[in-house]
Amino acid sequence: MLDAQTFDSRDVRCKQPYGAVPAGTRVNLALRPLRTGGFSEGLLIAYFESRNEERLEVPMEWKGMDGDRDVFQVVLDTGDYVGLVWYSFRLMGLDGRQEELGPYQLTVYDGAERVPGWFGEGMTYQIFPDRFRRSRIPDPTGMVGGRTVHQDWEEMPEYRPDARGEVRNRDFFGGDFRGVMEKLPYLQDLGVETIYFCPVFEAPENHRYGTGDYEKIDPMLGTEEDFRALCAAAHRLGMKVMLDGVFNHQGFVSRYFNGDGFYPEPGACQSQDSPYYKWYNFSHWPDKYDSWWGIYSLPAVNESEPSYRDYIFGGENSIVRRWLRAGADAWRLDVADELPDDFVHGIHQAARETDPNAVVIGEVWEDGSTKIAYGVRRKHILGGHCDGLMNYPFRNSLLGYLMGGKAEDFRAAMETIRENYPPFAWRTAMNFLGTHDTPRILTLLGCGTDGQDHDKDWRAAYHMTESQYLLGRTKLMLGALVLFAFPGSPTVYYGDEAGMEGFEDPFNRRTYPWGSEDQTLLDWYTALGKARKELPALRRGDLFWGQTQGRLLTFLRQGEGEPVLAAVNVGLKSAAVEVPWPARDWMTGKELAPGRRLLPPLSGWLLVPRQS
Structure with missing residues (x-):
């Protein structure tokens, strides 16, 4: 009953x-x-x-x-x-x-702390530093890792195992900070308000997730002075800078572990008297130790070690504080759910003490309110830890809708997140369709598969057919419309706006195609970036669902400035949309009268009130 x-x-x-x-x-x-x-x-x-x-x-x-x-x-x-x-x-x-x-x-x-609201209001642009833009072809001589440099910017990244049977990621393209500086006007025109850099500290691999030295900008990217100049230039253009903090593990080739002896100071691998020895958990010194997911080149750190905590966030000149003072505005914490809660809290506290407007975003792939890691329910968004999380539930649900799912399922998934998350975490979420850890969104939408039923050589060489590309582009444009209209920071992985293709790493990490961008996509993203920057309802307004049936998704943002209605039809038939007021489509300029209006197949509107 x-x-x-x-x-x-x-x-x-x-x-x-x-x-x-x-x-x-x-x-x-x-x-x-x-x-x-x-x-x-x-x-x-x-x-x-x-x-x-x-x-x-x-x-x-x-x-x-x-x-x-x-x-x-x-x-x-x-x-x-x-x-x-x-x-x-x-x-x-x-x-x-x-x-x-x-x-x-x-x-x-814990609602006692004020969470800065700036991150969730504007657009974020994720840059994989080695592959975005280079100002020159670098000389890798003397750099950590035994690197090689591609002379041709458009070459394929190395993906085959070397003579030792390893994919070592030591091939670089030489993207650098001066190259990013050259393209700051491009990012500003795109509507970017936060530049999120994948790791920038010295490291042997091109992805730099195995940190070599937290105190040093990777020399291929430039110097600390270059970093400071980039931050200052970005700030003058109204943009902030977010750094990637990889504090759960480091590089086998690092000044702390020093597995290959590159650094002159004895590391944990050379001497048990090293000041860094206690940072690692050895089961048999020096050759058996805890590592991230069992990958020997990424030794895991003992985050409970006081000297390590002091180095990362506790000390006055700790890493978290130092780089905020150098010009960064935020930290994204790599594998946040593999860091102890009190370690994350320490980072958060250090960041806020250094800059009251600093923001900490955590990498979590699930509902962050219920996440359990190592048998412990995590405190990620209970206050004083992460201000927001990477919103993989958003990405997964929206991708499901775009690839054949129902609008009501997307709504249900997002309502679960909205209900479970504190308001600050809901509004400060990092929303995205693709990252350096996922296949290119254009390829997924166009092919309808991640290509794992084929071998890696096939995936490396694959390019979509014209019909696949056009379908993928159409769906990506609709997905981007939802992304930019939704609460949370719309985050774009470099090159998605230009039409970059590719399956998993490293095919999703090719170089940006300067001069060969898909202008249709680029114009669409630019219009969305302008909308996100100029329409208060998209920045701070509340979310109200409209029609969510089958292939039709509509929702309203209102409460700040004039309301905005987002409408997406991913079906193959026209769908009737209730237009509440005389409207203009922000994307095309088309005017619509109020009432039931037909939204064509595979199309979308971003409707604002029409001025009389």
């Missing part, structure tokens, strides 16, 4: 306030069973997970009738608790039967 209206955590009649709540909130809960069910009593059962699973049972008070429904109410006082509360209900019938509902999730966060 219980139906969906008995309790809906997203219905204000059943739960107030909506979604996650700051500690100290008194949450009003109500059950609304049909009177014909014959229920006489209700009971709330709440588990406070991070308080040793404290269990609370509170009788619910009958408040009378609402139409044909009984109403049982109770108040759940969160007090000073921070963490997840799992709550459920028990209804008792006049005939002695019992019905259970739940469990439901309540996220309780």
Whole structure:
């Protein structure tokens, strides 16, 4: 006798306030069973997970009738608790039967701290530094890692194993900071407000995720002075800079581990008297040690070691503080869920102490509110840790919709995130369709597959047919429209706006095709970037769902400035869209009268009120 209206955590009649709540909130809960069910009593059962699973049972008070429904109410006082509360209900019938509902999730966060809002308002552009732009062909002589440099900017990155059977990623193209400086006007025209760099510190591999020296800009990128100049120039153009902090592991070839003896100072691999020896967990010194996912070239760090903590965030001149002072505005934490919570908190605290407007974004591939790593429920977005997360749930859900799924499934997935995340984390999410860790979004949408049913040589050589490319481009344009209209920072992986293709690493890390961009795509992204920069509703407005049926997705952003309606039809038939006011499509300039208007197949609108 219980139906969906008995309790809906997203219905204000059943739960107030909506979604996650700051500690100290008194949450009003109500059950609304049909009177014909014959229920006489209700009971709330709440588990406070991070308080040793404290269990609370509170009788619910009958408040009378609402139409044909009984109403049982109770108040759940969160007090000073921070963490997840799992709550459920028990209804008792006049005939002695019992019905259970739940469990439901309540996220309780520390709301005492102000989270800077700038990151979630504007567009972010992710740069893989070696492959974006070079100002010259560098000489790798004397650099760590035994590097080679491609003379031709358009060559294929090395992907085959070397003579030792390894793909060592020691081939570079020489992208540098001066090259980025040359293209700052391009980024500004695109609408970029945050430049997110993959790692920039000295490291032996071209991806630089095995850090060699946190204190030194990789010499192929330039100098610390070049970095400072780049940050200053970006700031003058209204852009901020985010760095990639890789603090869970380092390079086998690093000044700290020093596995090949490149650095003059003895590392943990040379001497147990090295100041860095305690940074690693050796099962047999020096050849057996913990490493990231078992990859020997990425020795894992012991994050509980006090000297390492002091070096990364504790000391006055620690790495986190030092590079913020040099001009960075934010940190993205690589594999944040593999860093201890108190380590992440230390980074967050150091960042805020150095710059009250600094932001910390964490790499998490799942719902960050429920993430469990190493048997521990993580505190990523409970306050004082990450200000926002990479929004893989957004990417996965939107990709599913674009590739044949239903709009209502995308809506359901996003409502789960909105309900589970504190408002600051919802608004400060890093939303994207592709990154350096995923196949190029254009290739996925055009081919409909990641190519893993073929060998690597096939994937390396593959280029889409004209029909595949056109389909992929059309779907990418629609996906980008949703991306830029949605709450959170729309993040573009370098070259997606130019039509870059490719499957997994390193094919998704080819060099930017300067002079060969797809102008149709580039114009579309530029228009979206302009919309994100100029329309307050897209920057700070609330989200209201419209039509989400099958292949049609519409939603409204409003609450700041004039409202904006996003409408996307990924179906093969026209769909009727309810246009609420005399409108103009931001993307094409087309004017629409209010009422039911047909949105053609595989097309989208970004509608703003038409000025009379």
